[in-house]
Amino acid sequence: QTVVTQDPSFSVSPGGTVTLTCGLRSGSVSTNYYPSWYQQTPGRSPRTLIYNTNIRSSGVPDRFSGSILGKKAALTITGAQADDESDYYCVLYLGSGIWVFGGGTKLTVL
């Protein structure tokens, strides 16, 4: 019963553009959920990419952008590179001091 939903896997060609999404099992994601996005490679700590819907964390290239698309939060990667191949997680703040991660999307660059 995953409250926050992400596609389990996605693929993109090198140089291509991909949009990963983050939804709710019931309802729509809005900025009020303060969606944030994290990149993680095996054996490493997560890296913060985007917070508060569309603010890039320090040092994150502008190839990464966040938005709300329809009923979901979205992470768009433009000009995909080989080292973008990672797991990507979104988090939503549900209020009352509760945060929930999505199940993650495994992105393959090929």
Add this chain to the structure above:
Amino acid sequence: EMQLVESGGGLVQPGGSLKLSCAASGFTLSSYWMHWVRQVPGKGLVWVARINGDGSDTSYVESVKGRFTISRDNTKSTLYLQMNGLRGDDTAVYYCTRGDAHAFVLWGQGTMVTISS
């Protein structure tokens, strides 16, 4: 350089207790909410607990309520997670993270907790 360093992980028997620590440096700990996030190896991230800046307010994921206690000592720039009544499904890497704008903006390297007899 801003840094978080976790410690205290290890192997514990079911039903046992463990206290994790997270030492903060390069910033003023008291200015930030802090969180613990865990990850079963090969699985996804799970938010576990949060504490506000002065330690007066906490929140937990349902599965650890009544068993885990998050606390902080701002004078020592250290965050803690006291874990009691440990179960096999608590086995995970535990990360401490600094909160900002309802996100997790600085991460430690993680400490492994293994619950097994």
